[in-house]
Amino acid sequence: MRTLVHLDKWLTNVAVAGLESSLPALAESKKLKNENLIVRVAQDLTQDARGTERDFLCKSLIETLLSISGLEPGVDRPVLAERFARYLQAHSSTELLRKFVSIHVFNVVWFRCCDLLRVEAKSNGDFVRTMEGVEHFCHRVVDMTWDAQKIKRPLTSSSANELVDRIAKRFCGA
DSSP states (O other): OHHHHHHHHHHHHHHHHOTGGGSOOOGGGGTSOHHHHHHHHHHHHTTTOOHHHHHHHHHHHHHHHHHHHOSOTTOOHHHHHHHHHHHHHHHHHHHHHHHHHHHHHHHHHHHHHHHHHHHHOSSHHHHHHHHHHHHHHHHHHHHHHHHHHTOOSSOOHHHHHHHHHHHHHHHHTO
16 A cells, blocks of 8 residues: 555655645645645545545545544644644654554445445444444454554554465455
């Protein structure tokens, strides 16, 4: 998963040089609202992926970055930069990488099974509880796999692919 490697490199750059200098090198990026800026960052980091895979990776990155920056619209760039810096100081880049992988695994799993779970749910409350259970399970699988693999940074394509393969195997019971 090259996106994970790109995200790792980008986070290292953010930690060293700050968010503002790590944003996409676009003339219009200074004019983008923060929500659009986050989308642009996600698009840049997923540029190697194609089709549905890119859509899922982009969605997962956007959700990850929005969870760090806050969900209220109209936050100005200095506040966004401060929130990123504060998060990285408090949680480390490694935690953000794990968060992204967990969100991504959940998005893929949920997409594949939500229709069946929706049909089987007796109520909206049951459906929400099931969704939360699936999300919790996905986070646990990622955490257990990450810990067992003893991920070292910077990530390489090989270590990222091995992580993804091991997560998939855990879901298949291997």
